[in-house]
Amino acid sequence: MLYIYNTLSKKKEEFIPIDPPNVKMYFCGPTVYDFFHIGNARSFVMIDIIRRYLEYKGYKVTFAMNLTDVDDKIIKKANQENIDPAIVAETFTEAFMEDIRKLKIKPASLYPKATAHISEIIHMIKMLESKGYAYNIDGNVFYDVKKFSNYGKLSGKNIDDLESGSRVEINEEKKNPLDFSLWKKAKPGEPYWESPWGNGRPGWHIECSAMSCKHLGETFDIHAGGSDLIFPHHENEIAQSEAANGKHFVNYWMHFGFLNINNEKMSKSLGNFSTARDILKYFSAESIRMLFTQSHYAGPLNFTDELLNSAQKGLEKLDNLKTTIDEFLKQNKPGVTPDFDFAGFQKNFELSMDDDFNTPQAVAVIFDFVKEVNKVILSNQSISPDFFIKVNNFLICTAQDILGIIDYSETGLSDRKLETDLIELLINLRMQAKEERNFKLADQIRKGLNELGIDLKDSKEKTSFKKVK
C-alpha cells in the first residue's frame, strides 16, 4: 500500500486512485521567462521520480505539467530586450525542454500552455461569473473570495487573519484585498485576447484550473508543486475549480521543500541561484538526482558543491559494481548461483517508496544491496552469469528506472572499438612490464592513461579499465 502525505489533511493517507489503474497528476510547471535554477530542478526531478514509481506500481499515469507562457515577467523581459513576448516564451520553453532532458526527466504526458487554452479559461471565468463568484470592474475580472466559504482550507489560513496582515496590497478597485485577478485588462503594448470583458489576458491562477479540468477532469488524483505555491496559488485554484464545477477538485496535494543556499531559499528575486544548466556543466544528471534523492522531497535541502561531490562520490560505488559485473559477464564463465535474497531487497525498496516516497531510505536499501553483492563476489570462486544478470536487473529497476541515479543505457567507452583496442594494447604492454618487474614503466602507463581520464584497476588475472569524468 502506498501512502502519501496530503497537504490538505496534513496527514499521510493511503493512496486510492479515483479510477484505477489510471492516475491523473498535475504539476505546476515553470513560467518560461528565464532558465530554471537548481531549486526548480529539485521539484522537477522529485515529481519525475514519483511519476516513475507510480508507473512501476502498475498505474497508468497521465502527467500534465503546464507552461505559463503569458505573464507579467515574460512581458517585462520582452520589453527589456525589445522583443515579442511570444519569442521570450518560445525561447525559454525550448531551454526548459532541453534542460529537463539533460536531467533525465521523463517527458510529461502533456505540457499544456496557457496561450493554447484561452477559450477554456474564458469559459471557466464565465461560469464563475454566472455563479456569482466573479465581478468585472472596467475589464478587470476578479474572484470574490468571500463568496467561497472554504477559502483557506489548504493553507490553513482564514480570511480575517489575512486581511489584518499588513502585507496584503490594497487595491481600491477590488472589493476585498484578497480578491485575485481572473482576467487582466490589456495595457497598451501588451499581448491580448478578445473576451466578453474586453481585450486582455488570463490571470495566473485560472490557467491551472482551466487546463487541469480540460485534460484531467473536474476531480483528479494528485496535484503537486513547490511549497511556495500553497498560498495563494493552489488555494486560488481550489476556489476557482470547486466554485465553477461544483465538485471536489483534487484528492492528494503534494508540496516540495525548497532548495536553500546558506539556509536561505534559493530564488530568482534573492539572486542566490545557480541555473541547472550551469551545474550540469560540472556534474552529471545522476549526481544531481542522487543529491535530491538523498533527502526527503518535502523537507528543505541546503545546497552546496560539497554535497554534490559527496553524492557523486557515493555513486562511484554503483559504477564500480557495474564495471565488475560487466567483466564477469564478458567472460561468461559458468559457476554457482549463490543464495541471495533479491526479493527481500526489492520488498524493502518498495516499502520505503510506499511510505510517502521515502527516497533516502530507498537509496539506503540499494547501498545495502551493493554491499551484500560485493561480499558474495568476494567470497565465491566462480559465480554464474545468472546471478549477475539478476543483480543488474535489480539495479536497473530501482536505481535506473525509478530513481534515475544511474544510467546503464549510456554508450560508454567500451562501445568505441578503436579506443578500446588501443587501451587494451597499452594494458597488455603494461602487463608485460609488470611481469618483467618493470614497475616504473607500468606506473607510467597507468598514470598516463589516468591523465587521459582512464582509470586502471588490477586484479589477480587481469586489468580492467573505466572511463572517469
Added chain:
RNA sequence: GGCGCUGUAGCCAAGUGGCUUAAGGCGAAGGUCUGCAAAACCUUUAUUCGUCGGUUCGAAUCCGACCGGCGCCUCCA
C-alpha cells in the same frame, strides 16, 4: 501578528512509542588484498537524538515550556 516546517555523529540524512542500547552516503582512522595503487571487504567513528520538565513498564519518537533555524501570508518550484 497569523499559519506552517525544522533542530539526529565532522558534514548530509532516515527513523516518529519496544523488532533501532539510532539506517544509508560523504569524510576520517586502522586492517586484509596489492610490486605499489585503485577497487572491494572487515573494524572503529552519536550510551545518544536543541534544552528543561512531564506521561509511560518503556520515548529521538507523545505532552508542555523554553532556546535556535527557515518558509508562507507579495511574483516564486
